[in-house]
Structure formats: C-alpha cells, structure tokens
Amino acid sequence: MGLHKRDNSSNWYYAFQVKNKKYVGSTGTANKTKALQVEREMRNKIHSETFLGEAEEVSLRDAVLRYLEPRKQFSYYRGMESISRKMFGSKRDSKSKKDYPCYGLPTNLLLHEIQTKHVERLVAKRRAEGDKPATIKHEIGLIRSTLREMQKLGYKTARDVVFPQLKTSYRLRYLDSNDEAALLRELDPKIIRSGLKSVEERTPEMQRNVQDNYDLVIMLLDTGCRYSEAANIPWSCIDLEAGTLSIYRSKVNNEDVLYMTNRLREVMTRRFAERLPDARYVFENKVGKARGYAAQAIKKAMDRAGLNDENVVRDKGGKVTMHTLRHSYASKLVKNGISLFEVSVLLGHSDSKMTQRYAHLAPNDASRKAVSLIDSLQADSLVNR
Known part of the structure; x- marks a missing residue:
C-alpha cells in the first residue's frame, strides 16, 4: 500500500484500502512530493464519502x-x-x-x-x-x-443513467500473407525508394528510425499486442534466454507472458546487442524515452504497399490501420484452428465476447463435410450412368 511505480510509466500510482475496499490509480505526476499530496487528498475524499457520507x-x-x-x-x-x-x-x-x-x-x-x-x-x-x-x-x-x-474516486455521480445499445456492423480487415509481405517490403531497412536516402547516406538517427519501424511491425504481427503495449515495452520485460516477453495491458489492467516467434526472437536479440548501455526501452525516441505514438511512417508504408487503395478497401471491407496488425495476428490463429478462448487469452481481452468477431474465420468443418458428401454423391452418379 502507498505509492509505487509501474514499468510502463514514469508517474507514481497510489494504492490504499478503506473498509476492505482497495483504491488504485495514477497520481498523474512523476514528482514524489506531489504524488504524496495527491494520495493524501484521495484518501481524504474516500474517507469523507465512506464515513461522513460526503x-x-x-x-x-x-x-x-x-x-x-x-x-x-x-x-x-x-x-x-x-x-x-x-x-x-x-x-x-x-x-x-x-x-x-x-x-x-x-x-x-x-x-x-x-x-x-x-x-x-x-x-x-x-x-x-x-x-x-x-x-x-x-x-x-x-x-x-x-x-x-x-x-x-468518491465524486458525486449519477447512478441510474441507461446507455443505449448501439449496433455496429462492419467487415473485419486483416492482412493475408501477401499483404503482410508487401508491407514488410515497404518497411525493409535496406530499401531504396524516392524520398529515402540510401543506407550509406543516412544519418545514424535516420537509420534507427527506419529499423525501428520495421522491427515494431514484426512485434505487432507476431504477438497481437496493442500498439502502446509494444511501443512502450521496457527491456526488463524481455527474457531472451526463455524467449518470452511480459506484457502489461494498461487498457484492461492485466498482465501476460507471451512466447516469441523465431522471427521476433531474432529481432530482439539483434536489438539487445545493438542497444545503448543505459537504454531502458526496446523502442526509444531520440531523447531516450519510450517511443510513444509515432506511427506516421508505418501508415505511409501501408499506403505505398497498396493496402489502402480505393478498390482494395472496397473489396476487403475497410482501411488498414495500426490496429489491423492485431486483427491479422488473431485471424491467423483462428484460421489455423486455435480456439476462440485461447485467442482471447493471447489478446488479453477483458471480455471473451470481444473475440467473437473472429469466429467466422474458424475452419468450417460443416462445409468440409458438405463438400465431401456432394463429391461422393456426384461420383456415385457418374458410376451409375
């Protein structure tokens, strides 16, 4: 109980109990003195509401x-x-x-x-x-x-608001193997194209940015992580010997340990060998902090790869975004027989219902049986002619 820090944030977090109920949250500051003040104020508010009815x-x-x-x-x-x-x-x-x-x-x-x-x-x-x-x-x-x-947090709130159920219907966009290959070609650190200098002419910072974009997309494709989970992961969460990475999912407040693919393990091994001695994060910005949201170059590569061409978007049901990489990971698993429950666990869904959007991608055994039956009937018909 008290103040603590998380690996994915520089801010202090408070945690305390009142009448066996736990209260946890961010103080919104990295300054410990200010954080202590925020924690005291929060304790007072909760105490007032709990014991004084205020x-x-x-x-x-x-x-x-x-x-x-x-x-x-x-x-x-x-x-x-x-x-x-x-x-x-x-x-x-x-x-x-x-x-x-x-x-x-x-x-x-x-x-x-x-x-x-x-x-x-x-x-x-x-x-x-x-x-x-x-x-x-x-x-x-x-x-x-x-x-x-x-x-x-103890504020006076409305408790009887009824929120409408809004039905949304859209096709799920994900990358197939050809799409994935096209995107990685556009992100290839050795690529020479208009607007990008050759490898020999690039500054170290420019080459680092190009390499980071490629490596980050590999991580997203091979883990199904949300962008923020991958872009802000610290080295302390990477275990190269075991081939695992620990993911803290801030959106749903849970943690997972995921195994790395051979491709991702090679990327992490290379990055670890090339990292600066005091590097804290796997993907850092130019001042040594966590990368944060910097996806413009990756989005441009998606466009260059033709993934968002007008006809492609119309035929495949939507534009490719950063979140599409997460859908692509899930679709690959479901198509190859991984259960929806297991996919839900791997994606860190707080509600397994969220995983149902991938249900239509599961192998259709009924369809296979139907085809087998019809083929058999047609073969018998030919024999009896």
Whole structure:
C-alpha cells in the first residue's frame, strides 16, 4: 500500500484500502512530493464519502478531463481527447485541423445531474450529423467510463443513467500473407525508394528510425499486442534466454507472458546487442524515452504497399490501420484452428465476447463435410450412368 511505480510509466500510482475496499490509480505526476499530496487528498475524499457520507461535486467536463489526464502517455489519448472536445461542441477537421461547432452537452452539466435523456439526445444529434454507430459508441463509452471512474474516486455521480445499445456492423480487415509481405517490403531497412536516402547516406538517427519501424511491425504481427503495449515495452520485460516477453495491458489492467516467434526472437536479440548501455526501452525516441505514438511512417508504408487503395478497401471491407496488425495476428490463429478462448487469452481481452468477431474465420468443418458428401454423391452418379 502507498505509492509505487509501474514499468510502463514514469508517474507514481497510489494504492490504499478503506473498509476492505482497495483504491488504485495514477497520481498523474512523476514528482514524489506531489504524488504524496495527491494520495493524501484521495484518501481524504474516500474517507469523507465512506464515513461522513460526503461526496464532492464535479462537472461532466472537468470529470472527463480528470479521466483523461493520467492517460496522456498512452497511444489512444489523442483520439479520446478529440472525442471529449466533440462531446462539448467542437469538431476538428482531420485535414485542415480547424475546429468547427457541432452539438455538444452543456459545459456546466454536473456529473450527478446527467440523465438518460442527455445521452439519448446526444446519440440522436450525432446520427443527424451523419456519424456512424461505431463513432457514436466511442463518445458514449467515454461518458460511461468517466462516470465509473469518478464514482470509484468518491465524486458525486449519477447512478441510474441507461446507455443505449448501439449496433455496429462492419467487415473485419486483416492482412493475408501477401499483404503482410508487401508491407514488410515497404518497411525493409535496406530499401531504396524516392524520398529515402540510401543506407550509406543516412544519418545514424535516420537509420534507427527506419529499423525501428520495421522491427515494431514484426512485434505487432507476431504477438497481437496493442500498439502502446509494444511501443512502450521496457527491456526488463524481455527474457531472451526463455524467449518470452511480459506484457502489461494498461487498457484492461492485466498482465501476460507471451512466447516469441523465431522471427521476433531474432529481432530482439539483434536489438539487445545493438542497444545503448543505459537504454531502458526496446523502442526509444531520440531523447531516450519510450517511443510513444509515432506511427506516421508505418501508415505511409501501408499506403505505398497498396493496402489502402480505393478498390482494395472496397473489396476487403475497410482501411488498414495500426490496429489491423492485431486483427491479422488473431485471424491467423483462428484460421489455423486455435480456439476462440485461447485467442482471447493471447489478446488479453477483458471480455471473451470481444473475440467473437473472429469466429467466422474458424475452419468450417460443416462445409468440409458438405463438400465431401456432394463429391461422393456426384461420383456415385457418374458410376451409375
């Protein structure tokens, strides 16, 4: 109990118990003095709510900001921050980066005052604005997650909000062996193409970036990790002798030990041999910190490989993104007979229902039996002619 640090974060985390209930969370700071102050304040809030029946009021907007603050270090933060702006009436154009008004919830709406009608109106307005169910689902999910976390932290919250069930239907995009080969060709550290100098002409930093992009994609393809889990992994989580890596999944707050493929083990062995003496992370930025979200070069390689050509996107059901590499790992396993339960464990899903999206890829034994039967019937028909 008290303050502690995690391998994947420079911030201090608090952990304490009140009436046999455990409270754990980020203090949002790497300064221990400030972290101690945050922990004391959190203890006081929980104590007040538990023993005195008091709960601090907070607006929905401030609550969302407090929910996002300790998540700044994660790759999904920018997307969530964009969703929060939109929630309160400001959309940002992805190309021009300009903000323009849209429907938003009142900025002075208190967290405990939010009602089902506020959520329903937000959903109705987003549909009228042309948002797809999957997009609306992210916004509603942020409200729900904020309510849940603020309740744990002792703030006064609404407890009877009914959230709508939004049905989303889309085809699952994943890379087949040809797609994967095309992407790795575009990321090959030795490749010579327009806009990229030859290996001899590159600076050490430039070559490191090119190599990092290739190696990171290998890790994503061969482990099914989320981008943030792979990009921010420290060397202390890599065991080359055993051929394993320990993954802390911050999104679902669980840990896994995964075995490396031969290909990934070769990558890690090379990187370990070439690392700087004081390197803490497997993938570092230019100042020696964890790489963080830096995927632009990989996304451009996806485009160059033709994975997002208009006809390909239409035929295969969607664009290739960084998360597609995770889908590709899962699809490869399911297609080759690994059970959905085992895939769920390997992906670190908090709910096995999430793995059902891959169910249609499982080998279809019924279809094989049907083909065998029809072939047999057709053969008998030919013999009896």
